[in-house]
Amino acid sequence: MSGSVFLLVMLGGGIGAALRFIIDGLIMRRVTSGYSWGTFVINSTGSFLLGLLTGLADSSVLSSDWLAVLGGGVMGGYTTFSTAMVDTVHMIQHRTYGRALFNAFGMIVVTVLLALLGLVLGRSV
DSSP, rough: OEEEEEEEEHHHHHHHHHHHHHHHHHHHHOOSSSSOOOHHHHHHHHHHHHHHHHHHHTTSOOOOOHHHIIIIIIHHHHOOHHHHHHHHHHHHHHHHHHHIIIIIHHHHHHHHHHHHHHHHHHHTT
């Protein structure tokens, strides 16, 4: 990886993190269900987009450098598995076990399926 691609990956990570902050804030101001819908939406859309980007790279529509910048950088900064798991621990501490179960396992199932869908769509180009 060249130095310029490395710098773009770092910049992309910052952009992704800023997007996550903004989108999470917008969602959580509108939804007050006690569930972390912001993190769920972010991880779901990020998984789909990363799958799509990977599929596009597999189809040679997207270069490996751009996959690194957009996938590793932007989507890496945008998605947040660690926040999802901390949210799960908080749900367990608050004895909302159904939400915790859905957050831990439901999010994994949903995000993997969305990543697969994105990958298939990206490869079909």
